[in-house]
Amino acid sequence: MSLSIRPDAVLIQAVIAGALSFAHLHDLAEAAGQxxxxxxxxxxxxxxxxxxxWRRLRTARRDRSAWTWFVIALTASLGANIATAGLLDLGNVPSWLRILVAGWPALAFLGGTLLVHSPAEPVAPAQVVDEPAAPEVEMHRTDEPTPAPASTVPELTPAPVEPTPDVPTVPAALLDHARRIADAHQASTGTPxxxxxxxxxxxLPAPTTxxxxxxxxxx
Structure with missing residues (x-):
């Protein structure tokens, strides 16, 4: 499997800038006696x-210590690039610059140690909104329940049933025979x-009659 390598303009620019800055710092340190x-x-x-x-600033934007050491390192790198641009005689470096170059290792060690061992910026916990608690409702009644009113409808009592005498059942044929006799009597006499x-x-028996x-x- 072949790997295709494409040139990246940003990466090439970073390599060139880093090499030049590296060379300028080397030349200044060597001119200062190192x-x-x-x-x-x-x-x-x-x-x-x-x-x-810079890595510290990415995780803690408000860390003043990280900002301080970032500015110090940037000033040292930028100052070395400017000093080697012909503004400083590298054959006759002033004493104050020699002192700065000689004291840089201790300063850089202190800065690196503080950056590594400084506590990280605590993450602010999410604010919890306290919701008002629902009021407790007493379920016990203090009043006595009112009894249901008694029914005002008068109770209906069944009426006494009077005994009825036994009435014999008259067959239909017998009833028709009696009706013919009664009709014939009324037709002949003119009275019922x-x-x-x-x-x-x-x-017939008296009850049937x-x-x-x-x-x-x-x-």
């Missing part, structure tokens, strides 16, 4: 402090047939 590997260690120290302060006459003609006379409305 020879050999010590002159190469100075640009590494400045750039590492700058990166460490009396009940006793009907009873004598039929020769009375039932027939009641149905025929005979007196």
């Amino acid at each position: 020879t050999g590997w010590k002159a190469w260690a100075y640009p590494i120290s400045v750039d590492l402090l700058l990166v460490a302060a 047939m009396p009940a006793d006459v009907l009873s004598a003609r039929l020769g 009375a039932a027939i006379a009641a149905q025929l409305q005979l007196t």
